Amino acid sequence: MTRTTDVLISGAGPTGLFLALWLTRLGVQVRIADPKPGPVQETRAIAVQARTLEFYDQLGLGDDAMARGRHFDRLNLFVRGQLRGAVRLHGVGRGLTPHPYLYILTQDQNEALLAQHLARLGVTVDWNTEVTTFTQDRGGVTATLEHGGQRETVHARYAAGCDGARSAVRHALGIPLSGGTYAQRFYVADLTLSGQVREGDVNLSLDDDHFLAFFPMPEPHRHRVVGQLSRDAPQDATFEAVRGELEANGLARVERLHWFSTYRVHHRVADRFRAGRAFLLGDAAHVHTPVGGQGMNTGLGDAANLAWKLAQAIHGGAAEALLDTYEPERRPFAVSLVNTTDRVFSGIVQNGPAARFVRLTVLPSVLPLLTRAEVVRRLLFLTVSQTRLHYPASPLSQGAVGRVRGGQRLPWVPQADGRSNFDRLRSLSWQVHTYGPPAPDVLSWCAQQALPLHVFPTTSASRRAGLDPLGIYLMRPDGYVGLALPTFDRAALDRYVARWVHVPPPAPAARHARPS
Incomplete structure (x- = not known):
């Protein structure tokens, strides 16, 4: 069969x-x-x-x-058990995405x-x-x-x-799968905790020879803890081998262990x-x-x-x-x-006098100062949130209108009625966007190609996002701009569609595997 x-x-x-x-x-x-x-x-x-x-x-x-x-919106930095700084993240991505937070x-x-x-x-x-x-x-x-x-x-x-x-x-x-493996061994534990670690926040603890990272879990007072095993830890190390460093300086008090595992970290790409x-x-x-x-x-x-x-x-x-x-x-x-x-x-994990100086002295002093600047905080959010990810070198990415280029994620624009331009992406299909009244040629061309045309009003939000009132944006099904044109250009649109775009008939219901 x-x-x-x-x-x-x-x-x-x-x-x-x-x-x-x-x-x-x-x-x-x-x-x-x-x-x-x-x-x-x-x-x-x-x-x-x-x-x-x-x-x-x-x-x-x-x-x-x-x-x-x-949600969580703050990173707390402890050094040798003392709180040395905090980075507030709440709303740092506001205006960039419908999800301006870490989740x-x-x-x-x-x-x-x-x-x-x-x-x-x-x-x-x-x-x-x-x-x-x-x-x-x-x-x-x-x-x-x-x-x-x-x-x-x-x-x-x-x-x-x-x-x-x-x-x-x-x-x-x-x-x-080329790359390497770190020499150090690490552990991960799922714990219910009390103590100095702040509930609902990410807590990073740095010490002379180890680090600890506490991540909030959906349940109250439950944390994912990641740490580095000591060099003399046995191969079959259990949670008791690390309980002492967790509870040192009153940083945390373990109420319940849900699970524990050790591992090595790889850095490899196929x-x-x-x-x-x-x-x-x-x-x-x-x-x-x-x-x-x-x-x-x-x-x-x-x-x-x-x-x-x-x-x-x-x-x-x-x-x-x-x-x-x-x-x-x-x-x-x-x-x-x-x-x-x-x-x-x-x-974070390197040892030696220079590494310890950076980890225990420089980082606690510099990080809170840097992240007070709104531009730094937004850049960090754009990077970590992956909303900054784009495909500039792809053959699918063509054209530019102002600040928006082919290959970029479509900028998010909220509408007065509570919806946004992202709502139209739920069709999972190729489509054309304009952020102002489209020219008649755009209307007729989209009809000929059977491509949905979505017309959004010119607003202060669309202008801040870099979307031009005269621009034409041919959108990929995954929400990235395929082709961006400053004005209607039939030849450019026809070439792009002929090479890349296929408008399928309505999708049939899901089918199951069948014997041949």
Whole structure:
């Protein structure tokens, strides 16, 4: 028995589930398999950034996500048990995004959210199912799925490896995950705490030979704690090996241990994100330190970038050229992210007199001063929230109107009625935006191309966002500007549409895998 599907997804973590959900919404048949018995029960990754919440809004998950997590708006810095400064983050992204804050929504909560919405569309995950062999040719990919000793062959048009740092798909493709591993060992603990650590805030504690980071969890007084193991800690170190440093100086008092694990941190990026009809996403493509809460969010961004491209290829539009843009758009960001978090993390964990001086003296003095400046705080938010991420070198990114260029995320513009221009992105389709009355030629051209045209009024908010009243913005389905033109240019629009844009018929209901 060989079953067929459009896209085979290996791995049902947040990245694989989000990819499956977006594809299903676009009428693509998916099969998603994972060797785990079900969604993770541990918290693992804990934060979703503003750009992720914007994607969730696009797919209609936003309200559900906001009902499950919690905000935090301050970073407290302790040095040798003494509070030395605080950075207020509340509202720092106001006017930039509908989500101008940092938000706690743990990995297990994200997986439950995504799996539930996927199930509502009639798609279930094949748990306890492992992809054991994988081959491909010009016609598609063929994989063997093993479940409880039984084997099944699946043929798909495309495959997506969302199966983590030990990705079976990446290994089958022979793609190296280049980089290294930090010599230090670290631990992560899920704890209910009292003490000096501030409830609902992120708390960073620096000492002579170790650091501690406390992240608020959705439940009151519950924290995710990340720390560095001492060099003489045993390989099978338990929580008791680190309890003393946690409770030193009255910093924290452990009320309950929920779970504890030790690990090593890698900083690696796959040499390629695509090989033929197979793609790598999330931890299968890049792994790095947890600094900045970027890992899970970057995988979700990979899925948002690839999903509509796969759907368009399957529905018959600009297949190879469009799919070729996935790697050059996502890999450079992954490389930059790994390099940046590597530098920050190395500065925190390094030992030696110079490193200790920077960590214990310079950082506590400089950080509160720097972050008092609004421009610095907004730059930090833009970077951490991933709303600044753009694709300037992509062949999909063309044209410029004032401050807005092809490849940039569409600036968010709230409307007087409480809605915003982002609401139109929920169609997950190519569309044209104007922020002033469109010329008659724009109206007739959009009608000829069967492209939705959304006309927004010129307001002070649209002008602050850099959107020109005469500009024409051809939007990608993932909310990035594809083509930006200062005035109507039929030839430029026709060339762009002919190469990149496909307007499919209305998406059919989700289909299930069928035997061939």
